[in-house]
Amino acid sequence: MSGQTATALRKRPAAATAAQVLSWGRYPKTAHAYVHKPAWNDQVPEILKTAAIGSLLPHGLGRSYGDSCLNAGRELIDCRRLNRILGFDESSGMVRCEAGVSLSDIIDVFLPKGWFLPVTPGTRFVTIGGAIANDVHGKNHHCAGSFGAHVHQIALYRSNDGLALCNERQNSAMLRATIGGLGLTGVIAWADIQLKRVAGPWINAEIVPFESLESFLDLSRESNDRFEYTVAWVDCFAGKNARGIFFRGNHAAECGKAFQRKHGPELPFALPAWMLNRYAVKAFNTAYYRIHAAKKDPAVVPYDSFFYPLDSVGGWNLLYGKQGFLQYQCVIPETNIEAIEQLLDLIARSGMGSFLGVLKQFGSAPPAGMLSFSRPGITIALDFAMRGERTLKLMQSLDDVVRQSGGALYPAKDSRMSPAMFEASFPRWREFVPYIDPKMSSSFWRRVTESQG
Numbered sequence: 297m298s299g300q301t302a303t304a305l306r307k308r309p310a311a312a313t314a315a316q317v318l319s320w321g322r323y324p325k326t327a328h329a330y331v332h333k334p335a336w337n338d339q340v341p342e343i344l345k346t347a348a349i350g351s352l353l354p355h356g357l358g359r360s361y362g363d364s365c366l367n368a369g370r371e372l373i374d375c376r377r378l379n380r381i382l383g384f385d386e387s388s389g390m391v392r393c394e395a396g397v398s399l400s401d402i403i404d405v406f407l408p409k410g411w412f413l414p415v416t417p418g419t420r421f422v423t424i425g426g427a428i429a430n431d432v433h434g435k436n437h438h439c440a441g442s443f444g445a446h447v448h449q450i451a452l453y454r455s456n457d458g459l460a461l462c463n464e465r466q467n468s469a470m471l472r473a474t475i476g477g478l479g480l481t482g483v484i485a486w487a488d489i490q491l492k493r494v495a496g497p498w499i500n501a502e503i504v505p506f507e508s509l510e511s512f513l514d515l516s517r518e519s520n521d522r523f524e525y526t527v528a529w530v531d532c533f534a535g536k537n538a539r540g541i542f543f544r545g546n547h548a549a550e551c552g553k554a555f556q557r558k559h560g561p562e563l564p565f566a567l568p569a570w571m572l573n574r575y576a577v578k579a580f581n582t583a584y585y586r587i588h589a590a591k592k593d594p595a596v597v598p599y600d601s602f603f604y605p606l607d608s609v610g611g612w613n614l615l616y617g618k619q620g621f622l623q624y625q626c627v628i629p630e631t632n633i634e635a636i637e638q639l640l641d642l643i644a645r646s647g648m649g650s651f652l653g654v655l656k657q658f659g660s661a662p663p664a665g666m667l668s669f670s671r672p673g674i675t676i677a678l679d680f681a682m683r684g685e686r687t688l689k690l691m692q693s694l695d696d697v698v699r700q701s702g703g704a705l706y707p708a709k710d711s712r713m714s715p716a717m718f719e720a721s722f723p724r725w726r727e728f729v730p731y732i733d734p735k736m737s738s739s740f741w742r743r744v745t746e747s748q749g
């Protein structure tokens with residue numbers, strides 16, 4: 297398949313197993329690696345000591361869409377068993393946990409006590425290590441910034457310095473490099489995260505349909521002062537008209553109903569690619585718009601259906617068929633908003649859009665990390681089933697628009713951006729290089745930097 301290269305495995309290290317590891321988009325496919333599975337943090341130094349230069353990468357729940365969590369032909373440290381909650385201060389809401397603890401674990405333990413995540417992405421199946429390494433953002437970016445802004449302290453295993461404590465007073469530059477640092481600065485052993493007080497598991501939610509990008513922006517500006525969470529779904533077949541549904545909400549006090557987490561169906565296998573043709577997706581988008589546009593009354597909804605609608609279908613990434621899919625997420629400065637129209641127009645004309653189009657206005661918080669993606673502007677995220685060269689060409693044409701507008705692409709969602717596009721997105725990336733642990737590397741990092749020196 298174009299865009300992929302076969303990678304030979306290096307020699308197998310002791311106590312690691314060879315496996316084909318896929319990220320959430322199931323593209324690229326060729327990423328075999330040797331996987332270490334430490335059960336205790338104190339096993340990590342030995343893995344670091346015996347590894348060759350540039351051979352390792354930590355790995356969480358693999359919810360990154362592309363190759364930033366992959367290390368083709370080399371080694372991964374699977375951090376999922378490093379998942380202990382180490383301490384909690386009931387009065388301040390500060391939790392200390394190992395990096396393999398998932399956001400889902402945090403919610404299950406602390407929401408019943410009245411505490412919630414300060415920032416959450418669109419899935420709860422993300423580890424604390426992954427949330428820090430991509431400095432993830434959520435629907436409250438306009439008032440809470442990104443996840444990294446709520447990380448008070450981390451302990452970081454480095455192959456050359458042992459366990460380094462990083463906070464505002466000690467190793468503060470290393471903390472800023474590790475937030476959004478794509479797992480390249482070392483292995484996060486544990487982190488102190490500030491949780492936020494909430495009234496309960498309910499959200500007061502409102503839905504507002506819109507029919508142009510201007511009305512999306514008006515809604516967003518007006519809602520950002522009154523609502524903690526805002527995000528929009530956009531119909532990517534509507535072209536420049538940018539019709540969509542705006543979702544906004546605040547945590548609610550008790551609503552009188554008993555809360556029960558719903559478990560939805562599980563997709564058992566990859567669906568045949570023809571099922572996701574342009575007519576089916578267009579029909580889905582039209583129906584989705586009409587059904588939601590009709591629901592205008594505010595409602596009290598469970599937090600999980602508000603934050604994590606996709607988590608209700610287990611393995612939904614198999615919907616896109618055996619070849620997998622790519623997500624395209626960029627941020628465009630608000631002064632160049634017409635670039636969003638151009639992107640939507642190109643996608644509508646290509647006939648390759650999908651049912652997942654998300655728009656969000658980021659706030660003005662300064663980036664928490666050196667390589668953080670979130671910055672002031674409008675972010676748009678769209679899924680595309682992988683259809684070979686045709687899909688990659690469409691994405692290159694989107695890149696041209698993003699680059700000309702002064703925008704940037706999100707590494708957590710990427711599996712194909714060029715070194716030039718990375719340079720345009722993160723012009724100061726060379727300042728991050730001195731913080732990289734010499735034993736760390738990733739498929740993504742080699743792809744976007746190796747030709748650039």
Ligand SMILES: Cc1cc2nc3c(=O)[nH]c(=O)nc-3n(C[C@H](O)[C@H](O)[C@H](O)COP(=O)(O)OP(=O)(O)OC[C@H]3O[C@@H](n4cnc5c(N)ncnc54)[C@H](O)[C@@H]3O)c2cc1C
Nearest residue numbers: 356357358359360417418423425426429432433478479484
């Ligand atoms: C349905 C869905 C919705 C999403 N919505 C959003 C969203 O709204 N906003 C957003 O920002 N992102 C979103 N994402 C992306 C996701 O939040 C990020 O890719 C996240 O980093 C995945 O975490 P993970 O635990 O799966 O880690 P992985 O994907 O396995 O790894 C991610 C990075 O973390 C590093 N890492 C993992 N553990 C450690 C450790 N112990 N020490 C150091 N580095 C480590 C890895 O090396 C890698 O660079 C979404 C993903 C999905 C599937």
